[in-house]
Amino acid sequence: MRKSKNLTYSLVLALTLGFIGGVLETYSLFNRGYFALMQTGNLISIFTNLIRLDRSSLGISLIAVLSFIIGLVIANLIEYFCTKHQKDYHPIELFISAFLLLFIIFVPVEFDQVGTILEAKDFSFSNVFGNVLLSLIGAFLLESFRKMNSINFTSTMMTANLQRMVHSLVNAEEKHDKKELVNGIDYLFLILSFSAGVCASFSYYYFLNPVFQKESNYLFSILPNLILLIPIVLIFVILAINFFNLKKKNEVIFSEKFENS
DSSP, X not given: OHHHHHHHHHHHHHHHHHHHHHHHHHHHHHHHSSOSSOOHHHHHHHHHHHHHTOHHHHHHHHHHHHHHHHHHHHHHHXXXXXXXXXXXXXXXXXXXXXXXXXXXXXXXXXXXXXXXXXXXOTTOHHHHHHHHHHXXXXXXXXXXXXXETTEEOOSSOOHHHHHHXXXXXXXXXXXXXXXXXXXXXXXXXXXXXXXXXXXXXXXHHHHTHHHHHHOOXXXXXXXXXXXXXXXXXXXXXXXXXXXXXXXXXXXXXXXXXXXXX
């Protein structure tokens, strides 16, 4: 019974992180101008702009990638020191992520008028700074949470999850393996959760776009950032559940559910 509860908790936690990943990726693209949590596009941008000698675009992409690398280094250092002292590092990294998100809310968003809709102004200091913080958060989420019910997953990039879903479902059919079927369904739910985060984030941007255009004062410039309250609340819910379990059952939830590969 306990194992079943642990597996359920692991899946729910992964789905929550997947939803957060979808919200943040979409927010970063439409409000800050770049994919801050996924670096494949930024690497492509670096080398294509290097060939074109486009210094501005090259610089922005390079900053995002370097920020992501710094985030990975910080995450690994936190994991090293926490493991050395037999402490659980997952809550620490989630708390830092929530703090950075809270800080981003107060960093203004700058848009360019494109037809009847606003698009993120690429060469804006505030947008670039926002992407730096988002890249750090993306590094924490990618580095710290890699297992869902003892299978690999990522909460911010769905390419690998799509491949694993198809692989599991094909194996389930060929080998009549119920475990592979469950794994495939778990990946499907994860992808749907990420997609729900994308829909929530883009809907907020798209339908409130006319409101964002009405004023140019500071309060209206941070209005697009209020979508970040959703991942902040979800992170604190996760932390509260973890604290409750530590207090009531004296067990480290994160360490048991999300093993590092």
